[in-house]
Amino acid sequence: MPLADIVMSMGPAEARWWHTEGDRVGCDLCPHRCAMDDGEVGRCGARQNEGGRLISLTYGQVYVKNVDPIEKKPIFHYRPGTRVLSLGTFGCNLGCRFCQNAVLAQPSGRELPHQAMRPQEVVDLAEREGVQGLAWTFNEPIMWSEFIIDTARLARAKGIYTMINTNGYILPGAAGELLDHVQVANIDVKGFTDDHYRKVCGGSLQEVLDTCALARSKGVHVEITCLLVPGLNDSEGEVTALCRWLVDALGPDTPLFFYRFHPSHQLTGLPEQSTEVMERAYTIARGEGARYVYFGGAAGGERQDTLCPSCGFLAVERKSVRSTDKVCVKGQEISRFCPTFARVTAAIDAPRCPRCGTDIAVWLSGW
Numbered sequence: 001m002p003l004a005d006i007v008m009s010m011g012p013a014e015a016r017w018w019h020t021e022g023d024r025v026g027c028d029l030c031p032h033r034c035a036m037d038d039g040e041v042g043r044c045g046a047r048q049n050e051g052g053r054l055i056s057l058t059y060g061q062v063y064v065k066n067v068d069p070i071e072k073k074p075i076f077h078y079r080p081g082t083r084v085l086s087l088g089t090f091g092c093n094l095g096c097r098f099c100q101n102a103v104l105a106q107p108s109g110r111e112l113p114h115q116a117m118r119p120q121e122v123v124d125l126a127e128r129e130g131v132q133g134l135a136w137t138f139n140e141p142i143m144w145s146e147f148i149i150d151t152a153r154l155a156r157a158k159g160i161y162t163m164i165n166t167n168g169y170i171l172p173g174a175a176g177e178l179l180d181h182v183q184v185a186n187i188d189v190k191g192f193t194d195d196h197y198r199k200v201c202g203g204s205l206q207e208v209l210d211t212c213a214l215a216r217s218k219g220v221h222v223e224i225t226c227l228l229v230p231g232l233n234d235s236e237g238e239v240t241a242l243c244r245w246l247v248d249a250l251g252p253d254t255p256l257f258f259y260r261f262h263p264s265h266q267l268t269g270l271p272e273q274s275t276e277v278m279e280r281a282y283t284i285a286r287g288e289g290a291r292y293v294y295f296g297g298a299a300g301g302e303r304q305d306t307l308c309p310s311c312g313f314l315a316v317e318r319k320s321v322r323s324t325d326k327v328c329v330k331g332q333e334i335s336r337f338c339p340t341f342a343r344v345t346a347a348i349d350a351p352r353c354p355r356c357g358t359d360i361a362v363w364l365s366g367w
C-alpha cells in the first residue's frame with residue numbers, strides 16, 4: 001500500500017526498506033546499512049528507529065520548491081526547454097567535503113522552516129504551475145524515496161515526468177523500486193577512485209557505478225555529472241578512467257557534464273578549477289568516444305550547446321545567464337547547479353541531424 005494511504009498525518013511515516021536485527025532495526029536503503037537502537041537516527045539524519053520500526057523523517061517534508069528549466073538540473077538531452085517543479089527536503093547519505101548545499105544536506109537541516117505536502121498536493125501544484133516534470137533535487141533525493149515513488153505514480157498519470165538529481169549511493173533493491181518510477185536521472189560520479197569516495201565523500205565508488213548501470217538497464221534517461229576538484233579527482237588518469245567507463249558501461253551517447261569547482265563547504269582553501277584542466281577533461285572525454293560533453297557551474301555559452309557529433313551542426317543552442325531568482329535557505333543560496341537558461345532553441349525536429357542525417361541522442365518528446 002502506498003505510504004500516502006497510511007500516513008495518518010504528515011508527520012514521520014514508516015520507511016519502506018528495513019529489517020529487524022534483534023532489538024535494532026537495519027536500514028536497507030543505502031550501502032551504509034545503519035543499524036539503529038530505539039530512538040537512534042541513521043547517519044543521514046533522515047531515518048529513525050521508533051519503537052522497533054524504521055521511520056522516514058522526510059516523507060512529505062518540503063524544505064525547498066521552485067520552478068526551473070530542466071537544463072538547470074542539469075539535463076540537456078531530455079525534452080529540452082521543458083520546465084520542472086524542483087523539490088528538496090533535508091539530509092544526505094554522503095558527506096562530501098565540497099558540498100554545495102550543506103545547509104540542507106546535514107542532519108541539522110531538519111530544524112529549518114518547511115511545509116508538509118501530500119503527493120497529490122505536489123502534483124496539483126505542478127499542474128497549476130504548468131510544468132512538464134518534477135525534479136527531486138537540492139538535497140539527496142534518495143532520502144525521501146518513498147515520497148518520490150508515491151508522487152511519481154500520480155504525476156505520471158497526469159503526463160508529468162519524474163527526474164532525480166542523485167549521488168546514486170543506494171542499495172540495488174531500493175534502487176530498483178525507485179527507478180521504476182523515474183524517467184530521468186542525473187547521477188553524480190564524484191571521482192573515479194574508491195579512495196576519493198572514502199576520503200572526500202564518505203562513501204564508495206562501485207555502488208554508484210552499479211546504480212548508473214541499473215538505471216540505464218531500466219530505460220531511465222541517464223546523464224552523468226562530475227565536479228572536477230583541483231588535485232583531488234582531476235588527474236589525467238582518473239578522468240580517462242571515468243570517460244572510458246562512461247562509454248563502455250553506459251554508451252557514448254550518454255551526456256557527460258564536467259562541473260567547475262568553486263571553493264565551498266570544507267574545501268574553501270582550494271582554488272577555483274582552472275580553464276586548462278576543464279578543457280583537458282573535455283579533450284580526454286571526446287578522445288575516449290563520449291559524444292556529448294558539457295561544462296557546468298558557470299554562466300556563459302561555454303560548451304553548453306549540443307552539436308552533431310559527426311558534422312558539428314548546432315542541434316540545440318542554450319543561452320545561459322547568471323541566475324537572478326536565487327533560492328535561499330537560512331540566508332545561504334541553494335545551488336541549483338546550472339545558471340538560469342534564458343533561451344533553449346532546438347534546431348532539430350527529429351532525433352537526427354538535419355544536415356548529415358546522423359542520429360542525435362536527444363529525447364524531444366515524452367516517454
Ligand code: SF4
Nearest residue numbers: 027030033034042044
Ligand atoms: S539511508 Fe540513512 S539510515 Fe539508511 S543506511 Fe543510509 S545513511 Fe543509514
